Amino acid sequence: MTFPNPLPRSLSPSRLADFQSCPRRFQHASIDRIPQPATxxxxxxxxxxxxxxxxxxxxxxxxxxxxxxxxxxxxxxxxxxxxxxxxxxxxxxxxxxxxxxxxxxxxxxxxxxDPRIVTSEGVELNIDVTVDDVPLRGILDRLDREEDGSLTIVDYKTGGLPNRDFDAQTFANTELYAALTAAALEETPVRIRLYYVAHGQVIERTVSDVVIAARRKAAVGAWKRINDYYEQGEFPATPSRSSCRFCAYKEICKKNGVPVPA
Ligand code: SF4
Known part of the structure; x- marks a missing residue:
């Protein structure tokens, strides 16, 4: 099959998350461009x-x-x-x-x-940068400059508190933001701060060069596979309870014979 629409021009953390959770979801969202209803x-x-x-x-x-x-x-x-x-x-x-x-x-x-004492380098900051030939983009909620001169990526979360056993997953998107920021500004953010605003809790993580390198590598690998699947004309469906649970494309998959878990 040949897709009528081109590949997206760049890979964002949320598109990467779609792809990593299920390549078919990425196809429906970013190539077929089937809208996902708001919740x-x-x-x-x-x-x-x-x-x-x-x-x-x-x-x-x-x-x-x-x-x-x-x-x-x-x-x-x-x-x-x-x-x-x-x-x-x-x-x-x-x-x-x-x-x-x-x-x-x-x-x-x-x-x-106290937002009156916060110094931000940018709010809803758009970052477009090419890393290892992969076009990446992201929008940071905030990029703060701390009193000691270091940079912090700030992300607001309005949902529930995460399970701390899965911090790697919780910080995956924002660590890719850190990799984007490091490449675009040639300055690596020192930490990521997640504000769980519905619960009044902050979760913070230090950013290391190892993490930045790992996130870059994951994005580069995913972009290559995206291009391969696009050329082949099919993105595989990888149904699982966790991937399909909140997926907007369940009915389409079921109609196409994908064994979506109940
Ligand atoms: S319903 Fe499941 S298999 Fe289908 S696109 Fe969504 S995550 Fe993938």
Whole structure:
């Protein structure tokens, strides 16, 4: 089979995660370009990210919780699109839930850090860079400059707390961000800080050159396999309970005879 659409121009951490979890998922999302319907969790995540992004567009001393609350109408305009509302079956009850959970998150976030004393090199920072002939791109929530001059990658998480037995998986995307940042800025971030804003908890990890090299190698290997599968005209499906559980393409796979676990 020949694909009607070209390969994506670059590989992002989320596309890489799709590919690593199941190459067929990557095909449906990034080559067939079959839209993945929004869920309440993705809409809430986008909503909170939007508020925090706008908060950091203000001069440092103006970044208060009142200012953050003031960005809720803008986040609603930007993230509660008509399509998203249809996807999540938006209702007055769901709106009340979204607003009350957002308020709880803002209170927890302001207890975790004082954004007035944060120095950021960039917010929603786009990084496009070619590493070992692989075009990579990513959008960092924040890249902070610490008092000691070092760089920290900051990522907001609006979902549940991770199982600490699987830190390698938890930090996989952000470690690739670190590799991108190191290549683009020629300065390696020293740490990654994940803000689990719904729980008021921070999880941090130091970035090492070994990790950067491993993430680069994984991205290079995946890009080669993506190109090979594209040439062959088929990305294999690798169904498993964990990969298929939240996959938007379950029905398509079932119709195509893929043994998707119940
Ligand atoms: S349903 Fe399972 S097998 Fe099908 S694309 Fe998704 S993860 Fe892959």
């Amino acid at each position: 309440y969790a993705t809409v809430k995540g986008n909503f909170v990210h939007s508020i925090l992004e706008h908060l950091f567009s203000l001069p440092a001393l103006e970044r208060t919780i009142e200012a953050a609350r003031g960005f809720i109408p803008l986040a609603r305009e930007e993230k509660l699109t008509e399509q998203a509302k249809v996807d999540i079956d938006f209702s007055p009850d769901l709106e009340a839930k979204l607003l009350s959970e957002t308020e709880a998150i803002l209170v927890k976030y302001f207890a975790m850090e």
